[in-house]
Amino acid sequence: xxxxxxxxxxxxxxxxxxxxxxxxxxxxxxxxxxxxxxxxxxxxxxxxxxxxxxxxxxxxxxxxxxxxxxxxxxxxxxxxxxxxxxxxxxxxxxxxxxxxxxxxxxxxxxxxxxxxxxxxxxxxxxxxxxxxxxxxxxxxxxxxxxxxxxxxxxxxxxxxxxxxxxxxxxxxxxxxxxxxxxxxxxxxxxxxxxxxxxxxxxxxxxxxxxxxxxxxxxxxxxxxxxxxxxxxxxxxxxxxxxxxxxxxxxxxxxxxxxxxxxxxxxxxxxxxxxxxxxxxxxxxxxxxxxxxxxxxxxxxxxxxxxxxxx
Amino acid sequence: xxxxxxxxxxxxxxxxxxxxxxxxxxxxxxxxxxxxxxxxxxxxxxxxxxxxxxxxxxxxxxxxxxxxxxxxxxxxxxxxxxxxxxxxxxxxxxxxxx
Numbered sequence: 520x521x522x523x524x525x526x527x528x529x530x531x532x533x534x535x536x537x538x539x540x541x542x543x544x545x546x547x548x549x550x551x552x553x554x555x556x557x558x559x560x561x562x563x564x565x566x567x568x569x570x571x572x573x574x575x576x577x578x579x580x581x582x583x584x585x586x587x588x589x590x591x592x593x594x595x596x597x598x599x600x601x602x603x604x605x606x607x608x609x610x611x612x613x614x615x616x617x618x619x620x621x622x623x624x625x626x627x628x629x630x631x632x633x634x635x636x637x638x639x640x641x642x643x644x645x646x647x648x649x650x651x652x653x654x655x656x657x658x659x660x661x662x663x664x665x666x667x668x669x670x671x672x673x674x675x676x677x678x679x680x681x682x683x684x685x686x687x688x689x690x691x692x693x694x695x696x697x698x699x700x701x702x703x704x705x706x707x708x709x710x711x712x713x714x715x716x717x718x719x720x721x722x723x724x725x726x727x728x729x730x731x732x733x734x735x736x737x738x739x740x741x742x743x744x745x746x747x748x749x750x751x752x753x754x755x756x757x758x759x760x761x762x763x764x765x766x767x768x769x770x771x772x773x774x775x776x777x778x779x780x781x782x783x784x785x786x787x788x789x790x791x792x793x794x795x796x797x798x799x800x801x802x803x804x805x806x807x808x809x810x811x812x813x814x815x816x817x818x819x820x821x822x823x824x825x826x827x828x829x
Numbered sequence: 830x831x832x833x834x835x836x837x838x839x840x841x842x843x844x845x846x847x848x849x850x851x852x853x854x855x856x857x858x859x860x861x862x863x864x865x866x867x868x869x870x871x872x873x874x875x876x877x878x879x880x881x882x883x884x885x886x887x888x889x890x891x892x893x894x895x896x897x898x899x900x901x902x903x904x905x906x907x908x909x910x911x912x913x914x915x916x917x918x919x920x921x922x923x924x925x926x927x
Contacts, residue, residue, distance in 0.1 A: 550845035552860035559859070560892065564842040606893060696919060697911075807893050807911065811920045814909065821909035821922050825889035825896035 524576070525789045527561070527796050528553045532789075536580070540573035561796075580792060587788055588779040591719065591795055592735050595726045598799055599806075600737035606823040607806040608727075610813070611742045616682055617820055619756055621813030623679035628694040629805065630672045632702045634661050636721045639709030646781070649718065652774055656722075659766060671766075674759040681755035697808035704801035712794050715781050719791045720798035722774035727802075728763035729771050830854055831885040839863040840892065852882065865916025873921055874899045878906050894920070 524539040525532050528546070533539045546554035547566070558564070562575050582590040599605045610618045637653045644650060663670035669677075679689040694702070709717045726732065728741045747757050747764070782788045807824075814820045830852050832838045837845070837859040845859035851868050858864040871883055880901040887898045894911035909922040 547844040547859075548846065550847040550858075550860045552862040555842060555844045555859045556862070556892070558844060559840060559842050564836065564840065564844070566843040603891075696913065700914070803893065811894070811911065814920070814922050818922055818924075821894075821896055824894035824909055824911070 523789055524580070525793050526554075527793050528557045530793060535573075536577040537573040539576055543572060543576070544569055560800075580789075582788060582792075586779055587782055587791065588775045589735075590792070591723050591775060591778075592726060592732075594796070595723055595799060596732055596735055596737045598803065599727060600732055600739055602738065604739055605803065605806050607810045608739065608741060610810055610820060610823045612739065613743060613746060613751060615813075615817055615820065617813040617815075617817030618810070619678065619752070619813075620682050620684065620816050621809045621811070621820075623675055623682065623684060623689055624692045624812050625694060625698045625805070625809045626675055627672070627689055628698050628702060630660060630675065632705055633721065636705050636709045636717060640714045640717050640721075643714035643717075649714070649777060649781075652777065653718075656770060656774075659770075671759070671762055674755070674762055677755045678753070678759040681753035695808045695812055697804045697811070701801035701805035701808070704797060708794055708798065713785070713787060713790065715778060715785060715787055716791050716794035718774055719778045719782075719795045722771055722778070723795050723798065724802050725771035725774075728760075730764050830883060832856055837863050839867050839888075862912075862914070862916040866912045869912075869916060869918050870897070870910055873910075873918060874906060874908070877908075877921075877923060878904070880904070880906075 523532055523534065524536045526539060526542060531542065533542060543554055543558060547558065562572070562579060568575065585593070599608055607618075611622075614622075634657055637657055640653050641650060658664065658670075660671045663673055676686055676689050680686060705720065708720050712720075730740055730744070732740060741763075742760060744764070746752050747761055752760075778791060782791045810820060810823060832854075833841065834857075835841065836843045836857075838856050840859060840863055842859040847858045847860050847864055848855055849858055849864040849868065850856070851864075851871060856864075856867070858867070870886065874880070874883055874886070878899070878901070883899055883901050885900045887900070888895045890896055894909060896909050897907065899906045899908070907924055909920070910918060911920045913919045
Protein backbone atom coordinates (compact mmCIF):
# COMPACT_ATOMS: atom_id res chain seq x y z
CA UNK A 520 0.00 0.00 0.00
CA UNK A 521 1.12 3.59 -0.55
CA UNK A 522 2.54 5.59 2.32
CA UNK A 523 -0.18 8.22 2.51
CA UNK A 524 -3.94 8.09 2.21
CA UNK A 525 -5.82 11.38 2.10
CA UNK A 526 -9.51 11.58 2.96
CA UNK A 527 -11.45 12.66 -0.14
CA UNK A 528 -14.15 14.26 2.01
CA UNK A 529 -12.18 16.33 4.55
CA UNK A 530 -8.64 16.03 3.08
CA UNK A 531 -7.03 14.81 6.33
CA UNK A 532 -3.96 12.64 5.70
CA UNK A 533 -3.53 9.14 7.15
CA UNK A 534 -0.58 6.81 7.15
CA UNK A 535 -2.42 3.94 5.51
CA UNK A 536 -5.74 2.96 3.95
CA UNK A 537 -6.56 1.08 7.13
CA UNK A 538 -6.22 4.38 8.98
CA UNK A 539 -8.42 6.08 6.40
CA UNK A 540 -10.92 3.25 6.72
CA UNK A 541 -11.12 3.73 10.50
CA UNK A 542 -11.61 7.46 9.97
CA UNK A 543 -14.47 6.84 7.51
CA UNK A 544 -16.11 4.35 9.87
CA UNK A 545 -15.94 6.83 12.75
CA UNK A 546 -17.36 9.66 10.65
CA UNK A 547 -20.12 7.39 9.34
CA UNK A 548 -20.96 6.27 12.90
CA UNK A 549 -21.60 9.89 13.81
CA UNK A 550 -23.72 10.29 10.65
CA UNK A 551 -21.46 12.85 9.02
CA UNK A 552 -23.11 13.72 5.71
CA UNK A 553 -20.03 14.54 3.63
CA UNK A 554 -18.22 11.28 4.46
CA UNK A 555 -21.32 9.10 4.05
CA UNK A 556 -22.20 10.74 0.73
CA UNK A 557 -18.70 10.10 -0.54
CA UNK A 558 -18.86 6.43 0.48
CA UNK A 559 -22.31 6.05 -1.04
CA UNK A 560 -21.32 7.52 -4.38
CA UNK A 561 -17.86 6.01 -4.73
CA UNK A 562 -17.45 2.83 -2.68
CA UNK A 563 -20.59 1.27 -1.22
CA UNK A 564 -23.86 2.10 0.53
CA UNK A 565 -23.54 -1.08 2.56
CA UNK A 566 -22.23 -0.65 6.08
CA UNK A 567 -21.91 -4.44 6.17
CA UNK A 568 -18.83 -4.10 3.98
CA UNK A 569 -17.16 -1.94 6.64
CA UNK A 570 -14.66 -4.65 7.53
CA UNK A 571 -13.23 -4.64 4.01
CA UNK A 572 -13.39 -0.85 3.70
CA UNK A 573 -9.61 -0.47 3.90
CA UNK A 574 -9.04 -2.73 0.92
CA UNK A 575 -11.96 -1.20 -0.99
CA UNK A 576 -10.47 2.27 -0.51
CA UNK A 577 -7.05 1.04 -1.53
CA UNK A 578 -8.46 -0.53 -4.69
CA UNK A 579 -10.35 2.66 -5.50
CA UNK A 580 -7.28 4.89 -5.19
CA UNK A 581 -4.60 2.50 -6.42
CA UNK A 582 -2.72 3.88 -9.42
CA UNK A 583 0.04 1.28 -9.23
CA UNK A 584 -1.16 -0.95 -12.05
CA UNK A 585 -2.18 1.69 -14.56
CA UNK A 586 -0.70 5.05 -13.64
CA UNK A 587 -2.52 8.27 -12.76
CA UNK A 588 -3.69 9.16 -16.27
CA UNK A 589 -5.53 5.88 -16.78
CA UNK A 590 -6.85 5.99 -13.19
CA UNK A 591 -8.42 9.38 -13.90
CA UNK A 592 -10.01 8.06 -17.08
CA UNK A 593 -11.36 4.97 -15.35
CA UNK A 594 -12.91 6.92 -12.48
CA UNK A 595 -14.42 9.45 -14.90
CA UNK A 596 -15.84 6.77 -17.16
CA UNK A 597 -17.37 4.88 -14.21
CA UNK A 598 -19.14 8.04 -13.05
CA UNK A 599 -20.49 9.33 -16.36
CA UNK A 600 -20.42 6.47 -18.87
CA UNK A 601 -20.72 3.38 -16.67
CA UNK A 602 -23.58 1.03 -15.91
CA UNK A 603 -25.75 4.00 -14.90
CA UNK A 604 -24.71 6.78 -17.28
CA UNK A 605 -25.32 10.36 -16.23
CA UNK A 606 -28.89 11.46 -17.11
CA UNK A 607 -27.61 14.32 -19.23
CA UNK A 608 -25.49 11.91 -21.26
CA UNK A 609 -28.56 9.72 -21.77
CA UNK A 610 -30.53 12.78 -22.88
CA UNK A 611 -27.81 13.88 -25.30
CA UNK A 612 -27.68 10.59 -27.21
CA UNK A 613 -30.48 11.85 -29.47
CA UNK A 614 -31.19 15.23 -27.94
CA UNK A 615 -34.56 16.95 -27.83
CA UNK A 616 -34.42 20.68 -28.53
CA UNK A 617 -34.89 21.49 -24.82
CA UNK A 618 -31.82 19.42 -23.90
CA UNK A 619 -29.70 21.52 -26.24
CA UNK A 620 -31.22 24.77 -24.96
CA UNK A 621 -30.34 23.71 -21.42
CA UNK A 622 -26.84 22.90 -22.64
CA UNK A 623 -26.38 26.36 -24.21
CA UNK A 624 -27.78 28.42 -21.33
CA UNK A 625 -25.66 26.77 -18.64
CA UNK A 626 -22.55 26.03 -20.66
CA UNK A 627 -21.72 29.60 -21.54
CA UNK A 628 -21.13 30.15 -17.81
CA UNK A 629 -18.96 27.03 -17.66
CA UNK A 630 -16.80 28.23 -20.55
CA UNK A 631 -16.22 31.59 -18.90
CA UNK A 632 -15.10 29.79 -15.75
CA UNK A 633 -12.97 27.53 -17.91
CA UNK A 634 -10.83 30.51 -18.92
CA UNK A 635 -10.58 31.68 -15.30
CA UNK A 636 -9.49 28.22 -14.14
CA UNK A 637 -6.87 27.79 -16.83
CA UNK A 638 -5.66 31.29 -16.03
CA UNK A 639 -5.00 30.15 -12.45
CA UNK A 640 -2.74 27.48 -13.94
CA UNK A 641 -0.97 30.06 -16.12
CA UNK A 642 -0.51 32.41 -13.19
CA UNK A 643 1.03 29.76 -10.95
CA UNK A 644 3.05 27.43 -13.17
CA UNK A 645 6.72 27.78 -14.04
CA UNK A 646 6.65 25.11 -16.76
CA UNK A 647 6.80 26.31 -20.37
CA UNK A 648 5.05 23.26 -21.85
CA UNK A 649 2.13 23.83 -19.50
CA UNK A 650 1.88 27.51 -20.46
CA UNK A 651 1.84 26.61 -24.16
CA UNK A 652 -0.79 23.91 -23.67
CA UNK A 653 -3.11 26.14 -21.65
CA UNK A 654 -2.76 29.12 -24.00
CA UNK A 655 -3.61 26.93 -26.98
CA UNK A 656 -6.61 25.57 -25.12
CA UNK A 657 -7.90 29.01 -24.14
CA UNK A 658 -7.62 30.27 -27.72
CA UNK A 659 -9.48 27.21 -29.06
CA UNK A 660 -12.18 27.33 -26.42
CA UNK A 661 -12.75 31.06 -26.07
CA UNK A 662 -10.95 33.27 -28.60
CA UNK A 663 -10.80 31.28 -31.81
CA UNK A 664 -8.54 31.36 -34.83
CA UNK A 665 -10.34 33.90 -37.01
CA UNK A 666 -13.50 33.43 -39.10
CA UNK A 667 -12.44 30.02 -40.37
CA UNK A 668 -12.14 28.52 -36.89
CA UNK A 669 -14.47 30.25 -34.44
CA UNK A 670 -13.99 29.50 -30.75
CA UNK A 671 -16.00 26.80 -29.00
CA UNK A 672 -17.68 29.64 -27.09
CA UNK A 673 -18.81 31.30 -30.34
CA UNK A 674 -19.98 27.96 -31.75
CA UNK A 675 -22.05 27.48 -28.60
CA UNK A 676 -23.76 30.84 -29.04
CA UNK A 677 -24.49 30.06 -32.70
CA UNK A 678 -25.96 26.72 -31.65
CA UNK A 679 -28.25 28.62 -29.28
CA UNK A 680 -29.30 30.96 -32.09
CA UNK A 681 -30.12 27.99 -34.31
CA UNK A 682 -32.44 26.78 -31.54
CA UNK A 683 -34.32 30.09 -31.47
CA UNK A 684 -32.41 31.86 -28.68
CA UNK A 685 -31.05 35.35 -29.28
CA UNK A 686 -27.41 36.07 -28.51
CA UNK A 687 -28.63 38.44 -25.79
CA UNK A 688 -30.70 35.67 -24.18
CA UNK A 689 -27.81 33.24 -24.23
CA UNK A 690 -25.41 35.73 -22.67
CA UNK A 691 -27.94 37.35 -20.34
CA UNK A 692 -29.53 34.32 -18.67
CA UNK A 693 -28.14 33.82 -15.15
CA UNK A 694 -26.86 30.33 -14.25
CA UNK A 695 -28.93 27.90 -12.19
CA UNK A 696 -27.81 27.39 -8.55
CA UNK A 697 -26.12 24.05 -9.33
CA UNK A 698 -24.02 25.75 -12.01
CA UNK A 699 -23.13 28.58 -9.62
CA UNK A 700 -22.08 26.07 -6.97
CA UNK A 701 -19.94 24.11 -9.44
CA UNK A 702 -18.27 27.27 -10.70
CA UNK A 703 -17.45 28.25 -7.10
CA UNK A 704 -15.84 24.85 -6.59
CA UNK A 705 -13.62 25.26 -9.66
CA UNK A 706 -12.73 28.84 -8.74
CA UNK A 707 -11.75 27.70 -5.22
CA UNK A 708 -9.62 24.90 -6.67
CA UNK A 709 -7.77 27.37 -8.91
CA UNK A 710 -7.27 29.81 -6.06
CA UNK A 711 -6.30 27.40 -3.28
CA UNK A 712 -4.68 24.35 -4.88
CA UNK A 713 -1.43 23.63 -6.68
CA UNK A 714 -1.58 24.47 -10.40
CA UNK A 715 -1.15 20.80 -11.23
CA UNK A 716 -4.29 19.89 -9.26
CA UNK A 717 -6.20 22.60 -11.13
CA UNK A 718 -4.91 21.27 -14.41
CA UNK A 719 -6.10 17.78 -13.52
CA UNK A 720 -9.42 19.07 -12.19
CA UNK A 721 -10.23 20.89 -15.42
CA UNK A 722 -8.74 18.84 -18.24
CA UNK A 723 -10.15 15.59 -16.88
CA UNK A 724 -13.58 17.10 -17.60
CA UNK A 725 -12.76 17.15 -21.31
CA UNK A 726 -13.02 13.38 -21.20
CA UNK A 727 -16.76 13.93 -21.38
CA UNK A 728 -16.58 14.54 -25.14
CA UNK A 729 -13.66 12.21 -25.82
CA UNK A 730 -14.87 9.95 -28.62
CA UNK A 731 -12.42 7.21 -27.60
CA UNK A 732 -13.86 6.50 -24.15
CA UNK A 733 -15.40 3.23 -25.34
CA UNK A 734 -11.88 1.87 -25.77
CA UNK A 735 -11.45 2.40 -22.02
CA UNK A 736 -14.66 0.69 -20.93
CA UNK A 737 -17.42 3.27 -21.47
CA UNK A 738 -20.82 1.79 -22.32
CA UNK A 739 -21.76 4.80 -24.42
CA UNK A 740 -20.16 7.98 -25.70
CA UNK A 741 -21.25 11.57 -24.97
CA UNK A 742 -23.73 11.41 -27.84
CA UNK A 743 -24.58 8.96 -30.57
CA UNK A 744 -22.18 9.94 -33.39
CA UNK A 745 -24.99 9.22 -35.86
CA UNK A 746 -26.53 12.59 -34.98
CA UNK A 747 -23.59 14.27 -36.74
CA UNK A 748 -24.59 12.45 -39.94
CA UNK A 749 -28.39 12.77 -40.06
CA UNK A 750 -30.84 15.68 -39.75
CA UNK A 751 -31.83 15.30 -36.10
CA UNK A 752 -29.95 18.43 -35.02
CA UNK A 753 -29.23 21.79 -36.61
CA UNK A 754 -26.02 22.36 -38.63
CA UNK A 755 -24.87 24.80 -35.93
CA UNK A 756 -25.39 22.14 -33.25
CA UNK A 757 -23.40 19.70 -35.36
CA UNK A 758 -20.62 22.28 -35.68
CA UNK A 759 -20.49 22.75 -31.91
CA UNK A 760 -20.60 19.06 -31.01
CA UNK A 761 -18.19 18.15 -33.79
CA UNK A 762 -15.62 20.64 -32.50
CA UNK A 763 -15.63 19.02 -29.06
CA UNK A 764 -15.70 15.56 -30.61
CA UNK A 765 -12.52 16.37 -32.52
CA UNK A 766 -10.67 18.56 -30.01
CA UNK A 767 -11.38 16.87 -26.71
CA UNK A 768 -9.32 13.76 -27.42
CA UNK A 769 -6.20 15.92 -27.60
CA UNK A 770 -7.48 18.40 -25.00
CA UNK A 771 -7.88 15.67 -22.40
CA UNK A 772 -5.09 13.25 -23.29
CA UNK A 773 -2.16 15.66 -23.65
CA UNK A 774 -2.70 17.59 -20.38
CA UNK A 775 -3.40 14.36 -18.48
CA UNK A 776 -0.06 13.00 -19.66
CA UNK A 777 1.55 16.17 -18.25
CA UNK A 778 -0.41 15.76 -15.02
CA UNK A 779 0.85 12.20 -14.63
CA UNK A 780 4.46 13.20 -15.28
CA UNK A 781 4.52 16.25 -13.00
CA UNK A 782 2.49 14.57 -10.23
CA UNK A 783 5.26 12.00 -9.89
CA UNK A 784 7.96 14.67 -10.02
CA UNK A 785 6.27 16.85 -7.38
CA UNK A 786 4.98 13.99 -5.21
CA UNK A 787 1.39 15.15 -5.66
CA UNK A 788 -0.38 12.01 -6.87
CA UNK A 789 -2.77 11.73 -3.88
CA UNK A 790 -3.51 15.46 -3.91
CA UNK A 791 -4.32 15.34 -7.62
CA UNK A 792 -6.64 12.39 -7.03
CA UNK A 793 -8.59 14.18 -4.28
CA UNK A 794 -8.94 17.42 -6.25
CA UNK A 795 -9.94 15.53 -9.39
CA UNK A 796 -12.71 13.79 -7.40
CA UNK A 797 -14.00 17.13 -6.09
CA UNK A 798 -14.07 18.48 -9.63
CA UNK A 799 -15.95 15.42 -10.88
CA UNK A 800 -18.53 15.87 -8.13
CA UNK A 801 -19.05 19.49 -9.20
CA UNK A 802 -19.26 18.47 -12.85
CA UNK A 803 -21.86 15.79 -12.09
CA UNK A 804 -24.05 18.40 -10.46
CA UNK A 805 -23.39 20.91 -13.26
CA UNK A 806 -24.51 18.40 -15.92
CA UNK A 807 -27.77 18.01 -13.97
CA UNK A 808 -28.16 21.80 -14.13
CA UNK A 809 -28.11 21.56 -17.93
CA UNK A 810 -30.87 18.94 -17.82
CA UNK A 811 -32.88 20.84 -15.21
CA UNK A 812 -32.66 23.98 -17.35
CA UNK A 813 -33.97 21.92 -20.24
CA UNK A 814 -36.89 20.77 -18.07
CA UNK A 815 -38.02 24.40 -17.92
CA UNK A 816 -38.66 24.12 -21.66
CA UNK A 817 -39.88 20.51 -21.80
CA UNK A 818 -41.16 18.74 -18.66
CA UNK A 819 -40.79 15.34 -20.32
CA UNK A 820 -37.04 15.49 -19.74
CA UNK A 821 -37.62 14.53 -16.09
CA UNK A 822 -37.87 10.93 -17.26
CA UNK A 823 -34.08 10.88 -17.76
CA UNK A 824 -33.55 11.62 -14.06
CA UNK A 825 -35.19 8.30 -13.23
CA UNK A 826 -32.63 6.60 -15.42
CA UNK A 827 -34.82 6.01 -18.45
CA UNK A 828 -35.39 7.75 -21.75
CA UNK A 829 -38.15 10.31 -22.16
CA UNK B 830 -46.52 6.33 6.17
CA UNK B 831 -44.94 3.48 4.25
CA UNK B 832 -41.15 3.92 3.95
CA UNK B 833 -38.26 1.60 3.19
CA UNK B 834 -36.86 -0.17 6.25
CA UNK B 835 -33.71 -1.74 4.79
CA UNK B 836 -31.70 1.50 4.96
CA UNK B 837 -31.92 5.26 4.76
CA UNK B 838 -35.43 6.30 3.70
CA UNK B 839 -34.01 8.49 0.93
CA UNK B 840 -30.85 6.81 -0.40
CA UNK B 841 -30.99 3.27 1.02
CA UNK B 842 -27.54 3.47 2.66
CA UNK B 843 -26.97 1.55 5.87
CA UNK B 844 -24.19 3.86 7.05
CA UNK B 845 -24.98 6.38 9.78
CA UNK B 846 -27.45 6.42 12.60
CA UNK B 847 -29.64 9.48 12.22
CA UNK B 848 -33.24 9.27 13.36
CA UNK B 849 -35.85 11.87 12.63
CA UNK B 850 -39.56 12.14 13.29
CA UNK B 851 -41.48 13.03 10.15
CA UNK B 852 -45.28 13.08 10.01
CA UNK B 853 -45.27 11.71 13.57
CA UNK B 854 -43.22 8.68 12.55
CA UNK B 855 -39.65 7.87 13.61
CA UNK B 856 -37.53 7.16 10.55
CA UNK B 857 -33.94 6.05 9.90
CA UNK B 858 -31.65 8.18 7.76
CA UNK B 859 -27.92 7.94 7.09
CA UNK B 860 -27.40 11.65 7.78
CA UNK B 861 -29.16 14.94 8.49
CA UNK B 862 -29.06 15.95 4.81
CA UNK B 863 -31.16 12.94 3.75
CA UNK B 864 -33.55 13.61 6.64
CA UNK B 865 -33.90 17.23 5.49
CA UNK B 866 -34.50 16.09 1.94
CA UNK B 867 -37.32 13.73 2.89
CA UNK B 868 -38.91 16.21 5.27
CA UNK B 869 -38.79 18.95 2.62
CA UNK B 870 -40.17 16.57 0.01
CA UNK B 871 -43.18 15.58 2.13
CA UNK B 872 -43.88 19.20 3.05
CA UNK B 873 -43.72 20.28 -0.59
CA UNK B 874 -46.02 17.48 -1.76
CA UNK B 875 -48.60 18.40 0.89
CA UNK B 876 -48.33 22.05 -0.08
CA UNK B 877 -48.76 21.37 -3.79
CA UNK B 878 -51.57 18.82 -3.43
CA UNK B 879 -53.42 20.11 -0.41
CA UNK B 880 -53.37 16.61 1.07
CA UNK B 881 -53.50 16.31 4.85
CA UNK B 882 -51.29 13.22 4.84
CA UNK B 883 -49.07 11.20 2.50
CA UNK B 884 -49.26 7.38 2.53
CA UNK B 885 -46.12 6.68 0.52
CA UNK B 886 -43.61 8.27 -1.85
CA UNK B 887 -42.16 5.92 -4.47
CA UNK B 888 -38.82 7.12 -5.78
CA UNK B 889 -36.78 6.34 -8.87
CA UNK B 890 -33.35 7.86 -9.46
CA UNK B 891 -30.52 8.84 -7.16
CA UNK B 892 -28.66 11.79 -5.64
CA UNK B 893 -28.76 13.57 -9.00
CA UNK B 894 -32.54 13.81 -8.95
CA UNK B 895 -35.56 11.60 -8.40
CA UNK B 896 -38.78 10.96 -10.26
CA UNK B 897 -41.38 10.31 -7.58
CA UNK B 898 -44.97 9.22 -7.19
CA UNK B 899 -46.70 10.28 -3.99
CA UNK B 900 -49.80 8.39 -2.86
CA UNK B 901 -52.60 9.43 -0.53
CA UNK B 902 -55.63 7.17 -0.39
CA UNK B 903 -56.67 6.66 -4.00
CA UNK B 904 -54.90 9.80 -5.17
CA UNK B 905 -51.53 9.92 -6.93
CA UNK B 906 -49.15 12.80 -7.69
CA UNK B 907 -45.98 12.56 -9.78
CA UNK B 908 -43.07 14.96 -9.75
CA UNK B 909 -39.32 15.41 -10.22
CA UNK B 910 -37.23 16.65 -7.33
CA UNK B 911 -33.57 17.46 -6.78
CA UNK B 912 -31.80 18.85 -3.74
CA UNK B 913 -29.03 21.26 -2.80
CA UNK B 914 -26.10 20.31 -0.58
CA UNK B 915 -28.04 21.02 2.61
CA UNK B 916 -31.14 19.04 1.63
CA UNK B 917 -33.13 22.06 0.50
CA UNK B 918 -35.18 21.65 -2.67
CA UNK B 919 -33.19 22.75 -5.73
CA UNK B 920 -35.76 21.90 -8.35
CA UNK B 921 -39.33 20.64 -8.25
CA UNK B 922 -41.23 19.92 -11.43
CA UNK B 923 -44.90 19.02 -11.05
CA UNK B 924 -46.79 16.36 -12.94
CA UNK B 925 -44.43 15.94 -15.90
CA UNK B 926 -45.91 14.67 -19.12
CA UNK B 927 -44.36 11.23 -19.56
